[in-house]
Amino acid sequence: MKYKIKKIFRSRFLFVIRKEEDFAVLNSFSVTATKILLLGILFLIISFGISLILAKTFLKSWFDPAFSSAESTELFINLSDRVDSLALEVVKKDAYIQNIQRIIGGGEIEDEMAQAFSDTAGFEIGMAKPELERFQPSQGSQSIIQEMSGLSLEGNVQSRSPSTLMSSTYFFTPIKGIVLAIFDPQQNHFGVDVVAKENEAVKSILDGTVIFSSWTLETGYVLAIQHSNELISIYKHNSVILKYVGDVVRSGEIISIIGNTGELSSGPHLHFELWYQGSPLNPQEFISFD
Structure with a gap:
């Protein structure tokens, strides 16, 4: 047996390369079994080395379990950090919406709630386009809490002349119709009631960002939009709301459908309010509803 193994390793093999056409010899060489074995071992070593290098560099994500585990952990x-951040923003947003709902619904706001409004109002709702101001309440805007909470308006409700601020501002008419109830702050009526056709579309008066879009018991579906220069427009008693908190709207864009929702509504109409720096304005001084 030992002799046969030695004989195999001492055997020589001749490799001849010929032309296919005439079988003419192009080249030939002879090798022993030992050389073939050594070449095979060398080939395996080189292949293993190349595979190891690739597994540690270019193909690391495929072959290295530690890499996959580290990547998953990272x-x-x-994701955990993002979830925590989102959870915090949701809490801020919910608190902000609750405060706005109390303001628009005319509910009583305690000192703690007023402080919460001040803390949460700085939360930017949505990512408005750069050219539009995001909701950044100043001291004037925050006074809307007292104005819309049913507190006394004496000495605070003033007629604002268009020449002082909005003489160059063009207001889009929210809805065409007949004004049945005019602006009368002494009777706690801080806007106008406009009667129009059934299912008539309500439009935004200016570019802005939606800061409130929800249901209240007294005024039904309500939409409030923050515009530039601390101006807020409010649309009440809608049947359908088409925009939501954080949405950026353009002047003349449809935002809701006229309706008859809420306990204070006695028929299909739009109750429209205009507030500037916490004080109500007479919409008919700036907008023609005819």
Whole structure:
């Protein structure tokens, strides 16, 4: 047996390369079994080395379990951080919406709630386009809490002349119709009631960002939009709301449908209010509803 193994390793093999046409010899060489074995071992070593290098560099994500585990851990940590941030923003947004709902619904606001409004109002709702101001309440805007909470308006409700601020501002008519109830702050009526056709579309008066879009018991479906220069427009008693908090709207864009919702509504109409720096304005001084 030992002799046969030695004989195999000492055997020589001749490799001849010929032309296919005439079988003429182009080249030939002879090798022993030992050389073939050594070449095979060398090939295996080189292949293993190249595979090891690739597994540690270019193909690391495919072959290295530690890499996949580390990548998954990093992704999990990033997602956890994002979830925590989103949860915090949701809490801020919910508190902000509750405060706005109390304001528009005319409910009583305690000192703690007023402080909460001040803390949460700085939360930017949505990512408005750069050319539009996001809702950044100043001291004037925050006074809307007292104005719309049913507190006394004496000495605070003033007629604002268009020449002082909005003489160059063009207001889009929210809806065409007949004004049945005019602006009368002494009777706690801080806007106008406009009667129009059934299912008539309500439009935004200016570019802005929606800061309130919800249901209240007294005024039904309500929409409030923050415009530039601390101006807020409010649309009440809608049947359908088409925009939501954080949405950026353009002047003349449809935002809701006229309706008859809420306990204070006695028929299909739009109750429209205009507030500037916490004080109500007479919409008919700036907008023609005819």
